Amino acid sequence: MATKKTLFPFILITSLFFLWGFAHNLDPILIPHLQKSFTLTTVQATLVDSAVFVAYFLMALPAGFIMKKYGYKTGIISGLLVFALGSFLFIPAANTQQYVFFLVALFIIACGLTILETAANPYASSLGDPAYSTQRLNLAQSFNGLATTLAPVIGARVILTKDYTAAQLSAMTEEGRRLALAAEAATVKVPYFILGSVLVLIAVIFAFTRLPAIQTNEEQPAGKHIFHAFRHHHLRWGVIAQFFYVGAQVCVFSLFILYATKAAGITAVSAADYLGLCGFAFLLGRFIGTYLMQYFRSARMLAVYAVLNIFLCLVAIWGTGMVTVYAVIGICFFMSIMFPTIFALGIKELGGDTEFGSSLIIMSIVGGAILPRLFGYISDVTGNIQYGYIIPLICFLVVAYFGFKGHRVNQKDGKLLVSTII
CATH class of the missing domain: 1.20.1250.20 (MFS general substrate transporter like domains)
Incomplete structure (x- = not known):
């Protein structure tokens, strides 16, 4: 590589x-x-x-x-x-x-x-x-x-x-x-x-x-403004997918202790230990996912992982006892590759629009400030925190669509090249 x-x-x-x-x-x-x-x-x-x-x-x-x-x-x-x-x-x-x-x-x-x-x-x-x-x-x-x-x-x-x-x-x-x-x-x-x-x-x-400089080829002019970057269909979907993915990640990690204590009836200290397992599953998923990408297309892996997380969200919503905690740990494993994969697919072949495209995807991280509030609202209204996992479920539906279809490049753009030395 x-x-x-x-x-x-x-x-x-x-x-x-x-x-x-x-x-x-x-x-x-x-x-x-x-x-x-x-x-x-x-x-x-x-x-x-x-x-x-x-x-x-x-x-x-x-x-x-x-x-x-x-x-x-x-x-x-x-x-x-x-x-x-x-x-x-x-x-x-x-x-x-x-x-x-x-x-x-x-x-x-x-x-x-x-x-x-x-x-x-x-x-x-x-x-x-x-x-x-x-x-x-x-x-x-x-x-x-x-x-x-x-x-x-x-x-x-x-x-x-x-x-x-x-x-x-x-x-x-x-x-x-x-x-x-x-x-x-x-x-x-x-x-x-x-x-x-x-x-x-x-x-x-x-x-x-x-450092090797990243340049666009001569056939792809540099983007003049942010709206020029938005003409790329796959970038638009990359921004949307990243917004929902980051929202899902913050819901899962930030609200885990509160979720586990109520859904599985364990103490906050035990829940914190299981949160450590979530972090380890996330780390393990990154390394295993990176290895598997030698043999499988990254977009297809992203879509399959998202579908698996949809089913795990259903377990988190309707399950009882420790099975709910294990389901969330599984979600952490399968969502591990999502941020970098969405990012890479979203800026693929943007050419002169790469810098603006990167900025737009980074801006979409604001999903982490918005969607967890909806998770909390659903939990408070229903009186059951498990129903809050409807929000991550919807998020993974969006990510699955991006993996199956939204990532496709609809027009011929210049490719990023590694060229001269700075």
């Missing part, structure tokens, strides 16, 4: 997938941590996710313009530096003990992640033989799955070191409680300073690395 010329750049690009996956999966640790540190309501605590999703929606198009005008290498370095800036801002945020400062830091981190994802996904897809683009992107995304498994484990042990109980806090004086909560908030400073420093180092490495 990679030649001697592209192997080291591909390794560097792959490291980015791990880094932004690690940052994303620290958020579930930050939410309860900041909730306790600032005595927030649940709604106030969920602003952590809101800050991230808003950044993705707002920054995706500017990120595409950066890549269009200055190239992928500049985009990657810019994303790393913005990511690092947000990480360093956790230090003054902890010092000032202002929740809004943490939200600003998270927003800036997410802006950096948006630039990185807009650049790295199409670059990894195109860094080699076009026949292996989807397989190559799934391999890189596998390390995102590795971060999904490691980040909560590491983050909990580093950030939650001063996890005072409610009883301990209530027994303190007002001043003692203030100091204790301040110390709890301060535990984020060291890990985020280390993360920011690593990001600056990687940005320097990228600056001194000669």
